[in-house]
Amino acid sequence: MKKSPGLLLLVAVLATTLVSVAAAEEGFKSIFDGKTLNGWRGKEQFWSVKDGAITGQTTPENPTQGNTFLIWDQGTVDDFELKLQYKIVGGNSGIQYRSTDLGDFVVKGYQADIASNDVYSGINYEERGRGIIANRGIKATIFDKNEGNKNERFAESADIQAKIKKEDWNDYHIVAKGNHLTHYINGVKTCEVIDEGKTDSRSSGILALQLHAGPPMVVQFKDIELKRTKLEDGKKKVVFVPGKPSHGWGQHEHSGGCHLLMIALMENVPNIEASIYPGGWPEDPTAFDNADAVVVYCDGGGGHLLNPHLAQFDELMKKGVGLACIHYGVEVPKGEPGDKFVDWIGGYFETDWSVNPHWTADFKAIPDHPVANGVKPFSINDEWYYNMRFRDDMEGVTPILSAIPPKSTLDRPDGPHSGNPHVRAMIGQPQHVAWVAERPEGGRGFGFTGGHFHNNWGDDNFRKVVLNAIVWVAGEDVPAGGIESKSLTKDDLEGLLGPNPNQKKK
Template sequence: MRAFFSLSIVSVITLGSLLTAVFPNFRFLAEPIPHSVASAPAKKRVVFIAGSCSHGAGEHEHKAGCLLLAKRLNETMPALEADVFTEGWPAHPKAFDNAAAVVIYGDGGEGHLINQHLEAVQALMKKGVGLACIHYAVEVPKGTAGTYFLNWIGGYFETFWSVNPVWTAEYKTLPAHPITRGVKPFTINDEWYYHMRFRPQMDGVTPLLTAIPPASTLDRKDGPHENNAAVRNEAGKPQHTSWCRERPDGGRGFGITGGHYHRVWADDNFRKLVLNAIVWIAKVDVPANGVPSATPSKEEMGLNQCPH
């Protein structure tokens, strides 16, 4: 049972002094923190970080996508509790307390939210916290960030190596893995990045979604994201667009290159795969038939989208 009080500033200060005198370890927090941090960590926390608006209507709807996924997890996975932070990297010092997994869905490249927080994330990874990156969030600059991503999640989008065309991917078969539980072969149109930079010999990396991109995906002129000689040399070969990694230290990572269009979250198989992956990187058992997830209505899909 909770009690709510309305106190003046003077009352708060007086009460604080009294409590401090009686209880030396008592302290006030300057700002609210997520409810799951304030309480005993009975559940594993999933911290969603949603990037800001950057594209047209129905594209890169990071906030709407994160809130939808978090809602499904909170509804159906009692072992987890999901919190969503929007519009930038969480500023609260306790934002990552008790986190079992971090999910980033936002713009990447030079403007990736993680670029200024690599060492802080590395500290989380050393604790075994899982990391999932969705769509543009799999792209980081080559160098320090790219090297970290190869370790944390197994691969990333490297400019002048990987490409980002829009195409219809047919996923005809799926490997046996906890992340694919309950997921059926599916076909979906999206901006599927491919020819990703993976760890050498795919060391410790498990491909989850694999398809053959059509020749039309190589029609564009050469550029940092559009086309290059290396990807042309692999024309007609299967390409991995989603994968996972279990690190030697026990930490887990997941990447998926789709998610440009908000409509993909209405696809039951696409959504289930990502929900399964989040549960898996948090080291919670994925249900035998995958994470239960009701198909969102048209009205729900329209919630929390960027203003246009």
């Protein structure tokens, strides 16, 4: 039967739709646009895009003196799957993952090897580390310094090589789950690693593509797709999203504060993995895909970084992902954004209702809640917002830090942030400036109105409340004594910030 052009077109459209749906269901997302090196950085004399592929090339006139890398700069990876196609003509290359950026486009870490010869494609090589940790056809259990490694052969190297196409396109698939790392080329498993190292192993790091020093070569990569997977062994993933700087030095230090909290968690909570995306909404399309909790510390109001992404973020919340919002990050406009925040974290700063004075809050009574574990009564001066717009009857909301603001906090005239008849009628009553909330679907939220001054993170109780809350919203148990972290000196705190423009040079 002769098919009409219209029928053929319909069949083609349906086929394309089915392929797109299948890809979406698998959870893989493209991290290369096929046209530019946007999202990637490397030495321009070696890297370009040709014929829809990232292309790395050296020539006799333009050699590289050492291995050089094109780094994906949109985020880091922990547990994931990566799929791409590669082609190599001459030389050696590889795909770095869970690696460390050493500067000048040099990296260290696991590498899924690629080679033009018949030996190395598919092996696991630890660049600037333990060297070859699994040859082809080997399942290797490895340890620090390669001491006591155990190898088990599951296939012959020559049989694997027979499935790899010379100077043509091949499919590479990397699976990293916990300490279990597996490589596949053209659907054939090439090697497997179980890394039992205590100091040499890596649970997260950067992605990068290698251009090897040596003879002239060309390597190409295309159709690069990343899928994040839930962390193994019950670990929890926390994603920090600090906004851009907006105030004077030492105030609203969103990035410095998030880095401080992330470091404290990683150093003191073994079951937490964390990543950070400074500067606002992440460019990484997979940023939240395996998150158990998100921490947002940013400017709020109409410029809140979540405002343009409410629907997308609501899908995360419906999956039970926790959310912690710090300082100005608790303020969004009335209407849909405000309603979402009431749902997600139990309340928010509503203009013409809530206020934002600076005052010394005296937290005398600490509640019996995991987020308050180990927190002792304390006093501290900050821009403590209060009179939040909470859920009706505080349903599912538990106050964590409450204090009575002095009358002087309402000395300013009425305004969107400074005062109103509702809040003036509450003078002398306790106000909740930190709280937690539980959602019907199981997700958790936390609001914390302090955090204007960066140096306040040096207060052990101030810091502990927030660390406890992040762990709690991620669904992890908070120890009875709370999350302990080292006390921070002035140098520790300021070391996370840029130079102070107000400080005279010596």
